[in-house]
Amino acid sequence: MCETLAAISRVLGLRPGTDDRRDYDWSAIESRLGARLPGDYKAISEGLPGLSVGGFLLVIPPVVDSSGLDDVARASAGFKDWLDDMIADPDWEDMIPFAPFDGQRGLLVWGITINGDECCWNVQSDDPDDWTVVVCGDKGAEWSTFDGGLTAFLVALFEDRASIDAFPASWPGPDAVSGYSGRP
Template sequence: MSEPTDLDALRRLMPPPTAGGSTIDWTALDASWGKPFPPDYRRYMELYGAGALRNYLSIGLPEPKVPLERAPRDGMVIETATAEADWETEEKTPELEGTSPVLITWGADANADMLCWDASDDDPARWPVVVYQRNGSLWSRYDCGMVEFLVRNCRAEWPENPLGCEFLWGVSEVTFQAR
């Protein structure tokens, strides 16, 4: 994964907000989840922060891992619990059959597709993206980081669209609305 190059490509596709991204206490977040977050995600948050791509794909601020009853509605903790529940009951592509990933959800789209990491590896720079496409009821794995996944999706570089709608598939520019 060539993360700086991917971030440069994303900047060209989707100019960051002029106000910049978010300041995040990564030490506290890493401690609450028991592992550090990927470096490309950290840089993405510094540059963009929370927001929506084309008013379709939402990427929220990372939040500390707390018990579900104390977690903010529609945040990372709740979305991760939803992904874990769906993992148990939904179909998977062949490379995912029989696996037990450690899921952390980093994005969700207007079709209720979930974009997660498989955080099983000790090195967060090696966490692949795992997508649950709700319309197809299928989990798929993409061996790249979050930023590379976004760039390749916008450029339509996958054999087929990983998401349930065409809003970010094969586009030359993307609008970003900060939250």
């Protein structure tokens, strides 16, 4: 098991099974998106497909699956449209501290919470493994940053080393249940 899956499995109490593994055409996905994706996201998508973290946060799959959920490209395009509208609104323009993904830089969505918070990579480097995490909560009224990637972010949340303003103070609690592919 790769380091990413070992770290995620340890903090979430999951056991990835070989029957659950998914393979993706990453070249096609990245071409459609217009960006390379971080290695830990690829490992999570393949080894823990449909990862739901603590019953609150979903790691969006790279392609549309039977769940009907948007994939990363569609989620990011929708978020870009929303951010563009907010930036163009004089009442909101000064409250939006980040630009949407433009094909080279900006926010690219990787997850969503049950409260509608958007979890993004802050694409500021050509190396996707250097991207950090930004969470847009409360429909743009709350912004939180984490100086690390997806795996480091999830591990830090569950080890109580990170706090996100938009997330409930009680999450993740001791009873937070995580799962993937419909399995706890």
